[in-house]
Amino acid sequence: MTKVKVAVAGASGYAGGEVLRLLLAHPEVEIGALSAGSNAGERLGSLQPHLWPLADRVLEPTTPEVLSGHDVVFLALPHGQSGPLAAALAETDPAVVVIDCGADHRLEDAAVWERFYGSAHSGTWPYGLPELPGGRDALRGARRVAVPGCYPTISSLALAPAVAAGLVTPDVVVVAASGTSGAGKAAKTHLLGSEVMGNASAYGVGGVHRHTPEITQNLGRLTPGGPTGVKVSFTPLLVPMSRGILATCSAPLARDVSAAEAYDVYATAYATEPFVHLLPAGQWPQTQSVTGSNAVHLQVAVDEAAGRLVAVGAVDNLAKGTAGAAVQCMNLALGLDETTGLSTVGLAP
Amino acid sequence: MTKVKVAVAGASGYAGGEVLRLLLAHPEVEIGALSAGSNAGERLGSLQPHLWPLADRVLEPTTPEVLSGHDVVFLALPHGQSGPLAAALAETDPAVVVIDCGADHRLEDAAVWERFYGSAHSGTWPYGLPELPGGRDALRGARRVAVPGCYPTISSLALAPAVAAGLVTPDVVVVAASGTSGAGKAAKTHLLGSEVMGNASAYGVGGVHRHTPEITQNLGRLTPGGPTGVKVSFTPLLVPMSRGILATCSAPLARDVSAAEAYDVYATAYATEPFVHLLPAGQWPQTQSVTGSNAVHLQVAVDEAAGRLVAVGAVDNLAKGTAGAAVQCMNLALGLDETTGLSTVGLAP
């Protein structure tokens, strides 16, 4: 069978590198052009030395010309750059599948986009979280996919069953501890190893993080009131590890719910999902278990005294939180088996 | 002036070691007996090699005889051991000051104690968190002090001003990321370096952690309804660092509150506190800034969209979260300046 020819824009960054790591293990893919911004002209091996089989590839500039002529183009770029690039690609390659790992095409509400990102909205693409109720249909055969943000992926999956089943009122509190790779590979003082090791910090507190409206949008699809009926208090934390997000998500119980009922609702919701693993009762998620994999680990509890349902989820922010979801969505878009080239086995310890 | 003669029970553990680290810098103290359980008979230098000046001290068994004859005895023992030991000490040394770093004497409600700890209650001692409203009076000249738990210390300080001022309803959500030293020095597989590095995990989810009722008790003192009117959803996280807790605490706004008003309430509450540092607006706490110090760093935000006040606090779980508070309480008990031997300067990076 002919291989799917794939280009990756942003190949020198963390998301782009992870897309490549996964594509190297994908049996149906041939890796074509690799592009970068300021790193164009460099050997990939000097920037991503873990990708040995591609070490001698030289990065090209991120232009429509370089990316043309492929079946699939992955965009792993700073927000604001995907929109114009995708528009240019649409002209030269009308049939190309574009998988955007960035934020540009995730939000439906242009006004919300502009408030949180401060630029013009580029439009909305099918949202790449097939595990949400109804989420898979729009992705089969899609030509464009907006890969979800890492925090919205795990927060939405951890809360969706409870919200959709009406176990809780959609007034949620999410505190999510993330590894540093989510902040990207640009050199910034506060991300230096000396600053992050032995340190935990909060940022974007008070609803100002850009992933807040994305969580709201996802939960809004599951509740009669829509996004305007949803309240999301989201606090991201930076903790001393390279990868992984552990999200602690809770909401007020809407009625009496037993632990067993809550567990059953989650078990039913994800019974057939290949990448969502509700752990046995009593076992709680940890990020190490999903490192490098496309798996999501979940657990749920009912705190009667506090009157809340508490769900905890673990995901690898670069894998299922970004690049793994991107490959999963490519599989769906191309009609391949959804799990091709993706693993549910984490790297531990 | 005659030095205060101090004994430390549990000198081979993390809390006991930290008490000794601080006492070595305390100008009014002379370090007397050091005791341990299974480590009795060993050189302190082989167990706590960072305490060089005490390296040649040999640990004695933790008995009333060994601990007798001191002005102050610090107990850094597993819960359940402080009660009988303190009773025995009261007989031989009626004037001794006992500072209990453990949990035995923190809770007021014996039924709550028994439910969470599964043993008989040992009684209630003055609670060693002077920064809570009215908290300092009971500690001046006290003969017995129950040092607060590490999570309750930071959670209570982060929420107290908002609860006491009625800015929020006392229906709080606390998610607190802790370093591993809070789990102690006993060898357990899940605390191995290989397990905790590159890993974030949740434990004690759903209201079952023993620090939950202590937070409830503290906030209950600040609200007209008392502890029965308080709901606490508390989730502790283990993250890959040795020291530090970052607590993200939120509660529903009870009325319209501006960011400036919330900040002012916190600024006023802690204006004269030597160890509580409300950061300038816009700057968020991080644990590295308080490592090894007795300082607490706080910040507060109002999330209008979510209808919640969010406060974030950082503390060193071993210092102000345990041993620093113990020394601070000793100072109050003995009539010394409260800050003697304690620093507000963290060790960073």
Add this chain to the structure above:
Amino acid sequence: MTKVKVAVAGASGYAGGEVLRLLLAHPEVEIGALSAGSNAGERLGSLQPHLWPLADRVLEPTTPEVLSGHDVVFLALPHGQSGPLAAALAETDPAVVVIDCGADHRLEDAAVWERFYGSAHSGTWPYGLPELPGGRDALRGARRVAVPGCYPTISSLALAPAVAAGLVTPDVVVVAASGTSGAGKAAKTHLLGSEVMGNASAYGVGGVHRHTPEITQNLGRLTPGGPTGVKVSFTPLLVPMSRGILATCSAPLARDVSAAEAYDVYATAYATEPFVHLLPAGQWPQTQSVTGSNAVHLQVAVDEAAGRLVAVGAVDNLAKGTAGAAVQCMNLALGLDETTGLSTVGLAP
């Protein structure tokens, strides 16, 4: 084609878990019995939650009966246990291939074994480092393989070309910084996360580490004087990471050697090796680049002023350093392509 049926003894430990992680990605293997010592009877999912596809498997006791009836048995056991177990297996399954991840069958000299391990020698098996000169032949079709120690793997590969080519005198100094998983999963105080994070330490200093004679043996095969003509000063370090070894290896130049000549010797030695990657001149190895992979990254320099050749190598101690080598040797033993199921792509960042 019929799958190869494989059993793993010691499935609850780090080496056993890594063997399973790799076997789950191996296309020719069917995973049979999983056994453990004190963990027998437990679900694998509670001990190795990253191995989701095997989560519901229950561990059996490590007995010849449990392990019988497989094509291949991997032993990932404390040293001293492989000998008797392999003897018992030989009776019930004469054709079984046994891959011993432990130390029992690595050393040729029984007296050296007894001096370093303090027990009777179990005999010598083909040594599973095919990249050493002549190393591959003994492994093709082998029924028994002794997987090398993690430190000897990287130290030997880093020094072999220089020793074999006579660039240096075999009077080597190896200082190797290792992640903590090399010390195993048994709960020990000095391996607690609180002890290893923010900490670097040396152990086994002065030639007493058990991997010292194994390095000596390997280099001795490459020099006319044999092992008695080889001196090895080996110091292992524990550094705060879960996986990886970075070995800094040096030896006195035996004659004038230019940097280019040294590089060429290494390039030639490993030109056709699928898992040994001599980096481009000027680029130095780092462990992150090989995490989870079977790759070894190497670089070499000539320090004229010091009169030494310095080679640095990086390996994942659990992968190519243990379990990856085990799978590679199984492939050779069974006549499969040597690289089947093994990757040269690391997990980074």
Add this chain to the structure above:
Amino acid sequence: MTKVKVAVAGASGYAGGEVLRLLLAHPEVEIGALSAGSNAGERLGSLQPHLWPLADRVLEPTTPEVLSGHDVVFLALPHGQSGPLAAALAETDPAVVVIDCGADHRLEDAAVWERFYGSAHSGTWPYGLPELPGGRDALRGARRVAVPGCYPTISSLALAPAVAAGLVTPDVVVVAASGTSGAGKAAKTHLLGSEVMGNASAYGVGGVHRHTPEITQNLGRLTPGGPTGVKVSFTPLLVPMSRGILATCSAPLARDVSAAEAYDVYATAYATEPFVHLLPAGQWPQTQSVTGSNAVHLQVAVDEAAGRLVAVGAVDNLAKGTAGAAVQCMNLALGLDETTGLSTVGLAP
């Protein structure tokens, strides 16, 4: 008594921050001007939030005018900047004591300086390692002090007794694992937390690191042949921790030396040193034990089979490795007790 008025140039970096952390605990010092380069004009609290008592200080530009009028000026600047600044200060403040934490004035041989640093030599100042034989005399009452590099500090102290006593030939191999703060606070991609966590790497291999000639110079003072008779093979490693250096140092035995004799030589050499702690036989150094302190922990072994003496030392690169040594030298220069304001107690765990 009048306090000593001190200025710190480079107060926003790691070395400058550590000088301030120590000075805040120094009873004889009053902190005067704080200066910075590109961070001039900012609040110190936003850059060094751990230095709470100085949080509201505003950084001034690093100029002779700003630094004039103090008793002591600490320079914590990139190399090449101390020379001209010190010259300017000498004109306005002839009596000022200048403590240079940078490299400019450490080396005696101008040609060596130029080869390693690529700029004109600024001259040689008294070398701030009082624990070397004869090292203390030149520092008492000195007006200028060159604080040693972090690697030379620990390497020289670990090797000096053996070299001075002739136990070894001065043909040494040093492999030193360092935390990342030694690389400074400038934002660089390879120092990002995502890059350094879970990673160990070598750099400056083959004798090119700038600390190599400094180690050679120090050992050259202890051997009849002088520096030309000394060979130093030095390899620095970067390991995942913020602070600390663990140096493994070895050299060929010059004659038969027993373990006891070697230990005695070290014990005698450092018997009266307040900051050098030779551990009891059998206990090996770890960096955590000296974190934040001015202590050096050492141990020594004789490896008969390898014919080498191996010494291992631990130091906090920012404390005794830089800022602690700077304060110690200030004490000597001013005639204060050498240990004033400095601790031998580490922060652990």
